[in-house]
Amino acid sequence: MAGDGRMFLPLLVVLTGLGPGALQIFLPALPQIRADFSADPGVAQLTLSLSTLSIAVAMLLFGPLSDRIGRRAAVLLGLGVFLVGSIGCVLAGSIVMLVIARVVQAAGGAAGMVIARAMIRDRHPPEDAASMLAIVTTAMVIAPMLAPVLGGGLTDLFGWRATFAASGLAGLVILVFSLQSLPETRPADTKARPGLFAGGGRLLGHRDFLAYALQGAFSIALYYALLGGGPHVVMEVLGGSATHYALWFLPVAFMFMVGNLVASRISRRVGLDRMVLIGSFGNVLGSGLALLLALLGMAAAWTIFLPTALVAFFQGLSVPNGQAGALSVDPNAAGTASGLSGFLQMAFAAAAAQMVGMLQNGTVWPLLLTMFGCGLMSLLCFLPRLTGSRAASTG
CATH class of the missing domain: 1.20.1250.20 (MFS general substrate transporter like domains)
Incomplete structure (x- = not known):
């Protein structure tokens, strides 16, 4: 059809x-x-x-x-x-x-x-x-x-x-x-299509898939750490209200949408890997800024949510490009790649939200350290893709 x-x-x-x-x-x-x-x-x-x-x-x-x-x-x-x-x-x-x-x-x-x-x-x-x-x-x-x-x-x-x-x-x-x-888009080829375990195992053994998928998983985990720990920090630690939290969260969601819209315009020109790398550095920059402000004794809602809005913008640049990269590793298993990368995102997100909840100690540190750790891991997990591409181009 x-x-x-x-x-x-x-x-x-x-x-x-x-x-x-x-x-x-x-x-x-x-x-x-x-x-x-x-x-x-x-x-x-x-x-x-x-x-x-x-x-x-x-x-x-x-x-x-x-x-x-x-x-x-x-x-x-x-x-x-x-x-x-x-x-x-x-x-x-x-x-x-x-x-x-x-x-x-x-x-x-x-x-x-x-x-x-x-x-x-x-x-x-x-x-x-x-x-x-x-x-x-x-x-x-x-x-x-x-x-x-x-x-x-x-x-x-x-x-x-x-x-x-x-x-x-x-x-x-x-x-x-x-x-x-809704049309059928699956490529009409004669190659055998891998099952869940065979296709998933093959993708998990592929360095490029892991680089894209884990970068995206840690990016989403950073976001969900805020979802899991933000209400507690705003209302219990900083003395705000539920409305206070909701209002501070709006710029985060808005900047993520802006980042996605910018990515839709410039991804083809800038290139997939550069967009993911920019987003990875943005994860570290924004979450690191929030951590630095807290270390300087400036723990407040604005010192958490405005730097995280910066993170959200960069995630809007990187997440769709990382998804496209993960799905391009094996075109015959694009569905398997989408499902596996999506599963990793949800699993890492749930783990980050749960970690923030388990480590709550009446301060901002569990939230900020978890966010910064996820941001740093998103960058480190993507570096093998870049070094591998460079080695392939010079080999």
Whole structure:
């Protein structure tokens, strides 16, 4: 099926935003969910934590699946799973059933996050793919920014089940448009397509894939360290409010979007590896600046969030280019590469957020040191790619 070329990029944008949006839209409803089911807060929190784990595992599976059965079929399957999970959430009669249904919904939403990247790489060379990935990646920021606002309004007006109904309705609309307009992009070649373990193992043994994937994983981990530790630092350590935190976080999200938009314009001209290297240095520069200001006794919200906004801009430059690079290592396994790199990003992100939480000691240091460590590792992990390229060009 050829599909409608005009709908290709918009469809990939909404497919990418569906999973993150569904993850965030019900968060304002958590207190009401706990009250309705008389649930322990830790059990209710599983609707979020197990959903995050579900996304990570599903990303690992949907990538190679799309290499085997085709991108279009895998997307449609994921959307079907998402709808089943959404219906289960709306009809859930207990907190346990809600957790299970939310895990199913999250798994289905992960399909678009993975396969959209692979579909772009199928159609475009690395530098062009990086420009388009920069546009698609903004959906992963915009959706989580808008979804809680929508979810809060729906909860206040109609109750918590309306948040899952809204997610399901969005998934249904996207499914209808995908059936009509989403093309198959997987290359039609005769080479055997690797399975999950064979393809994943081959990629993990490839120096260039590891350089791109680990650079991106540590970059995202830096961002999630702020998500995990920022609220505690602002509200408990610095004495701010939830609104205070939300307002300070806005420039971080905004600068990430700006960085992605700049990357969409200049990646082809500057070059993929240079963009990733610039972003890696930006990770170190921004997180190092926040750490230095704290060492000088200037620990405050602005000394954390404004340098992190600088980091976010540079990540907007590097993340889409790193994704394009990871997917270009083996074009026959672009789906597997997308799923594996996505899994590494989610796993490292969860580990960084958890580390900040476990190390909390009433100061800013656990957050700032974790962020700086992730930024430094993003640079160190990418250096083998540069030294290898230089050796190849002079050999």
